[in-house]
Amino acid sequence: SKKERANKKKEQRDLQACKSIVQELEGHEDAWPFLLPVNTRQFPTYKKIIKKPMDLSVIKKKLEDNLYKSREDYCEDLRLMFNNCETFNEDDSPVGKAGHNLRSFFETKWNEHFPPT
Numbered sequence: 423s424k425k426e427r428a429n430k431k432k433e434q435r436d437l438q439a440c441k442s443i444v445q446e447l448e449g450h451e452d453a454w455p456f457l458l459p460v461n462t463r464q465f466p467t468y469k470k471i472i473k474k475p476m477d478l479s480v481i482k483k484k485l486e487d488n489l490y491k492s493r494e495d496y497c498e499d500l501r502l503m504f505n506n507c508e509t510f511n512e513d514d515s516p517v518g519k520a521g522h523n524l525r526s527f528f529e530t531k532w533n534e535h536f537p538p539t
């Protein structure tokens with residue numbers, strides 16, 4: 423139907439916006455702690471403390487494999503990644519500070535692409 427075609431277009435626009443947001447996050451100077459999964463041999467307690475690890479490489483792969491039902495589903499994984507960072511790191515540590523900076527950058531980009539009504 424016309425409505426279904428319009429909705430499919432919206433989904434395609436949202437997916438494209440989510441892909442470009444991840445690219446912008448990857449290029450941010452504070453992205454270094456988030457580019458790959460946390461190394462659990464370097465940080466042996468990580469697996470016990472963080473029940474659902476998440477990082478930009480996993481989010482990018484999920485986007486490419488069409489595993490997100492919606493932009494909200496995608497946003498949930500980004501917020502999980504930043505919340506994991508706050509759980510495991512002191513605010514004034516290098517990783518903790520990078521997490522706060524990158525989260526702020528993400529939320530700004532999110533609102534640029536999807537202005538709250």
Ligand SMILES: Cn1cc(C(=O)NCCN2CCCC2)ccc1=O
Nearest residue numbers: 454455456460465506507510511517
């Ligand atoms: C999200 N997060 C990341 C780290 C971390 O240190 N990641 C960077 C690891 N090195 C960067 C270049 C080579 C490997 C530690 C705790 C944490 O919660």
